[in-house]
Amino acid sequence: MPLTDMHIMIGGEAGQGLVTIGRLLSKAFTRMGWHILVTQDYMSRIRGGHNTFSVRVGTEAPLAPRQEIDLLVALNRETVELHRKDMGPGGILLADSGFAPAGDGVISVPFEDLGPRKMENTVALGVIGDLVDIDAEVLRRLIRETFQRKHPEVIDENLATLSAALAWARGIRPAAWDGLSRPMEHEGKRMMLDGNEAVALGALSAGCRFCAFYPMTPSTSIPLTLIAHGDAMGVVVEQAEDEIAAINMAIGASFSGAPSMVATSGGGFALMTEGVSLAGMTETPVVIVVAQRPGPATGLPTRTEQADLEFVLHAGHGEFPRAVFAPGDPITCHDLTVCAFHIAERYQGPVFLLTDQYLADSLRDVSLLDASNADPVVSGAKEADVSTPYRRFAFTDSGVSPRLLPGKGSHLVVADSDEHTEDGHITEDLEVRTKMVEKRLRKLRGILSEVVPPVYEGEERPDLLFVAWGSTEGAVREAAFHLRREGRSVATLVFHQVWPLDPSRFLSRLEAAGEVVAVEGNATGQFARLIRRETGFAIKKLVLRYDGLPFTARYILSRI
Amino acid sequence: MVTVSDFGNYETAWCPGCGNFPILDAVKQALVLCDLAPRDVLFVSGIGQAAKAPHYLNANVFNGLHGRAIPVATGAKLANPDLAVIAESGDGCMYGEGGNHFLAAIRRNPDITVLVHDNRVYGLTKGQASPTSPDGLVTKAQPNGPLSSSFNPVALAVLMGAGFVARGFAGMQEHLAGIVAEAIRHKGLSLVDILQPCVSFNKVNTYAWYQERCRVLPGDYDPADKDLALRTAMTFGDEIPIGIICRRTDRPPLEDRIPALAPGPLVGRPLDREALQGVYENYL
Ligand SMILES: Cc1ncc(C[n+]2csc(CCOP(=O)(O)OP(=O)(O)O)c2C)c(N)n1
Ligand code: SF4
Numbered sequence: 090m091p092l093t094d095m096h097i098m099i100g101g102e103a104g105q106g107l108v109t110i111g112r113l114l115s116k117a118f119t120r121m122g123w124h125i126l127v128t129q130d131y132m133s134r135i136r137g138g139h140n141t142f143s144v145r146v147g148t149e150a151p152l153a154p155r156q157e158i159d160l161l162v163a164l165n166r167e168t169v170e171l172h173r174k175d176m177g178p179g180g181i182l183l184a185d186s187g188f189a190p191a192g193d194g195v196i197s198v199p200f201e202d203l204g205p206r207k208m209e210n211t212v213a214l215g216v217i218g219d220l221v222d223i224d225a226e227v228l229r230r231l232i233r234e235t236f237q238r239k240h241p242e243v244i245d246e247n248l249a250t251l252s253a254a255l256a257w258a259r260g261i262r263p264a265a266w267d268g269l270s271r272p273m274e275h276e277g278k279r280m281m282l283d284g285n286e287a288v289a290l291g292a293l294s295a296g297c298r299f300c301a302f303y304p305m306t307p308s309t310s311i312p313l314t315l316i317a318h319g320d321a322m323g324v325v326v327e328q329a330e331d332e333i334a335a336i337n338m339a340i341g342a343s344f345s346g347a348p349s350m351v352a353t354s355g356g357g358f359a360l361m362t363e364g365v366s367l368a369g370m371t372e373t374p375v376v377i378v379v380a381q382r383p384g385p386a387t388g389l390p391t392r393t394e395q396a397d398l399e400f401v402l403h404a405g406h407g408e409f410p411r412a413v414f415a416p417g418d419p420i421t422c423h424d425l426t427v428c429a430f431h432i433a434e435r436y437q438g439p440v441f442l443l444t445d446q447y448l449a450d451s452l453r454d455v456s457l458l459d460a461s462n463a464d465p466v467v468s469g470a471k472e473a474d475v476s477t478p479y480r481r482f483a484f485t486d487s488g489v490s491p492r493l494l495p496g497k498g499s500h501l502v503v504a505d506s507d508e509h510t511e512d513g514h515i516t517e518d519l520e521v522r523t524k525m526v527e528k529r530l531r532k533l534r535g536i537l538s539e540v541v542p543p544v545y546e547g548e549e550r551p552d553l554l555f556v557a558w559g560s561t562e563g564a565v566r567e568a569a570f571h572l573r574r575e576g577r578s579v580a581t582l583v584f585h586q587v588w589p590l591d592p593s594r595f596l597s598r599l600e601a602a603g604e605v606v607a608v609e610g611n612a613t614g615q616f617a618r619l620i621r622r623e624t625g626f627a628i629k630k631l632v633l634r635y636d637g638l639p640f641t642a643r644y645i646l647s648r649i
Numbered sequence: 650m651v652t653v654s655d656f657g658n659y660e661t662a663w664c665p666g667c668g669n670f671p672i673l674d675a676v677k678q679a680l681v682l683c684d685l686a687p688r689d690v691l692f693v694s695g696i697g698q699a700a701k702a703p704h705y706l707n708a709n710v711f712n713g714l715h716g717r718a719i720p721v722a723t724g725a726k727l728a729n730p731d732l733a734v735i736a737e738s739g740d741g742c743m744y745g746e747g748g749n750h751f752l753a754a755i756r757r758n759p760d761i762t763v764l765v766h767d768n769r770v771y772g773l774t775k776g777q778a779s780p781t782s783p784d785g786l787v788t789k790a791q792p793n794g795p796l797s798s799s800f801n802p803v804a805l806a807v808l809m810g811a812g813f814v815a816r817g818f819a820g821m822q823e824h825l826a827g828i829v830a831e832a833i834r835h836k837g838l839s840l841v842d843i844l845q846p847c848v849s850f851n852k853v854n855t856y857a858w859y860q861e862r863c864r865v866l867p868g869d870y871d872p873a874d875k876d877l878a879l880r881t882a883m884t885f886g887d888e889i890p891i892g893i894i895c896r897r898t899d900r901p902p903l904e905d906r907i908p909a910l911a912p913g914p915l916v917g918r919p920l921d922r923e924a925l926q927g928v929y930e931n932y933l
Contacts, residue, residue: 120933278933279933280929280932280933281932281933282932286932290928290929290932293925293928294920294925296920298728298915298916298918299724299727299728299915301720301724318928318931319909320908320909321921321924321927321928322909322921322924322925322928323909323912323915323918323921324909324915325727325728325907325909325910325915327723327727329720329753330749330750330752330753331749333717333720333750334717334719334720334749334750334753335720337713337714337717337720337721337724338720338721338723338724338727339724340713340721340724341693341711341713341720341721341722341723341724341725341726341728342724342725342727342728342915343724343728344711344721344724344725345691345724345725345726345728345729345732345916346728346729346915346916346917347727347728347729347915347916349724349728363714363717364714364717367713367714367717371711371713457929457930457933458929459926459929460922460923460925460926460929461922461926463920463922463925465919465920468916468917494729494916495688495691495709495711495725495729495732496688496689496691496709496729496731496732497729497916497917498688499688500688501687501688501707501708501709501710502709502710503704503709503710503711503712504710504711504712505704505710505711505712506696506712506713506714507696507712513710514704515701515704515712
């Protein structure tokens with residue numbers, strides 16, 4: 090029977106064009122209507138090293154990566170050595186005849202005969218394409234689109250190589266291999282986005298006008314995506330001299346009236362923390378994306394982890410309100426980025442998006458976004474809404490004071506990192522100080538009233554409840570799905586906003602479950618600790634992962 | 650017509666006799682010379698005694714963190730190039746804590762004016778050495794004088810190709826006002842390093858010490874001559890040349906080199922939904 094859920098892994102060295110074929114293949118699946126989830130495992134270097142590109146493809150949307158491989162494509166010997174053990178029953182190994190091992194399910198590909206050396210990835214694409222029944226026309230169109238702009242001269246040669254590979258593959262298809270089930274028909278077109286691209290597109294649709302950054306994996310493709318569309322969309326993106334400059338530039342741009350963001354990872358964020366506090370004190374909106382990778386210090390630059398939750402919650406000296414969103418897939422990356430810009434503008438301060446390498450780099454298919462639904466932020470208040478004399482930090486019930494933009498009206502706008510009076514000037518009047526602290530903190534009530542509640546899935550009083558946040562969502566939901574199929578009573582509670590927390594939205598769920606298990610990508614159970622601090626509810630069982638790899642359902646199931 | 654009184658008169662937290670007072674007055678005069686009204690100007694400062702200056706006049710103000718005036722000023726200018734943006738702070742703030750931003754800004758060349766009240770000490774934290782402290786200056790923190798040699802920001806800026814570099818003196822207020830006005834008018838980054846006596850913590854570089862040494866550059870001085878500018882910038886001893894040391898207009902400012910800014914300021918621009926849909930289609 091054809092598979093409804095297949096895991097294809099392509100392995101090779103950096104520089105072998107792994108990502109190019111991986112992306113082409115994923116796009117072909119997307120265009121044909123399959124659902125995909127792509128994960129990449131790469132080493133922190135430009136050439137050499139062992140890298141893999143994994144596509145999980147199915148007729149239903151795959152929730153998480155899977156360890157078991159159905160089709161392993163080895164562009165180098167190491168791929169065979171490292172990953173053959175993960176092949177499932179009936180799986181196929183495609184390898185160059187130079188190093189293909191003997192055995193069942195091995196297809197030895199004479200790469201050299203099918204095309205020039207530098208087009209071995211096109212050969213691989215053709216052979217895979219045939220094995221999974223992708224329309225040859227879809228592949229041809231993708232090759233044309235891919236090379237059109239930069240290398241139109243190689244299109245014909247690549248198309249010829251593709252045809253040779255397709256023809257060869259048709260002849261050697263193993264009898265036991267049933268391929269992939271046909272996808273369902275979809276309404277409308279589908280895009281392919283990774284988490285970082287989705288954040289960048291979310292920012293564009295929210296009216297982001299300014300981004301400053303200092304390159305740091307795995308966050309860099311966010312500014313790169315903004316740069317690619319910056320001229321068309323009217324966005325200025327500047328590579329700053331360091332992360333301190335980046336956040337201060339963003340605060341300056343935002344003060345002037347441009348919705349602004351920064352993107353970084355743990356180490357760079359450490360440098361930004363004084364700026365976070367500045368945004369809190371000067372009540373300047375700024376969206377801060379922290380794409381986590383394993384620490385401490387430089388850690389594992391190209392792997393994943395969820396160990397910066399407590400850091401982001403507490404970063405910045407002094408007390409001021411903040412919101413922290415934790416998306417779980419590209420679509421929530423997009424939607425919560427939009428949300429982050431609005432919350433930052435409405436409550437005038439730092440708002441975080443806490444993602445990670447797995448999410449940043451993992452591609453999925455999503456419905457084509459519709460720009461007529463875009464909801465851009467409007468920066469600043471209207472001059473008609475303020476009283477004269479204008480006080481930038483006027484004491485209000487909500488704690489939110491109308492924010493005018495400098496040079497955009499007749500009033501002067503004054504902000505200070507020192508404690509300040511209502512009109513923004515430096516003060517050491519301790520009565521004013523006390524009232525200002527209270528005014529700033531009152532904004533948290535508004536943020537709390539708009540909190541994104543956690544998503545609960547499952548029966549009302551389950552024997553087992555999984556609690557997850559951010560990108561761990563998919564693996565937890567898949568683990569629950571397997572357990573339910575075995576007849577177990579299981580539910581999931583997934584948080585997409587991890588600060589502030591409103592216990593009235595979830596505490597009863599924790600109390601109603603037989604056993605609660607927190608699943609987190611860190612070594613100490615930071616979110617479970619946060620829940621205990623905020624609600625008193627102690628989650629006793631933790632499933633943790635901190636080897637730099639994303640969760641899989643199997644990883645979770647083997648630990649409960 | 651803008652007048653000095655438009656910028657108000659406020660009580661300050663400075664020591665009587667401090668060089669900051671004439672600098673504040675010169676800056677107000679310069680704004681009048683440039684016909685800039687308070688609402689057209691944004692001052693961005695850091696932290697220190699000098700950094701308080703923008704609180705003592707009427708204008709838009711962002712008083713940020715110690716060392717970080719320049720990046721905030723750069724961001725503010727990029728978002729709204731219509732604003733006249735002036736970054737104003739002390740030597741510790743601009744050259745010490747903010748040293749990396751100072752170097753980067755010269756290379757980046759945003760159209761901002763950088764005014765440095767150079768008292769050659771950390772005033773607010775009570776007299777420690779700053780990057781520009783003279784060799785041998787004894788302080789509580791440097792009882793044998795600074796262990797690092799003195800930094801010459803003017804020479805560095807000239808060497809790095811800054812388009813407008815000037816040295817002013819708080820004791821020559823009218824002259825200083827003229828320089829600051831020219832600095833504001835310059836398209837691109839302009840630096841005015843202002844020699845500022847600190848009557849409380851720097852007993853070496855006093856008003857009298859500077860008055861003996863400061864010489865206004867002659868009328869035929871050519872600030873476009875880079876070699877001459879460098880030699881002039883390096884002259885700091887028995888004689889200290891005062892004035893516009895270097896002025897070149899061969900490097901367009903940052904804002905002019907960014908295509909996204911060509912249609913005008915970023916502030917208030919409506920979302921282009923058609924362009925956004927086009928962006929989405931790239932991902933099909
Ligand atoms: C991050 C940080 N470090 C240290 C300080 C303490 N501090 C405040 S002002 C200052 C130095 C001030 O010297 P300068 O910039 O030359 O200004 P002045 O007071 O002399 O005008 C220092 C070290 C601070 N506010 N923030
Ligand atoms: S300490 Fe020095 S620089 Fe600061 S106000 Fe007093 S005299 Fe001026």
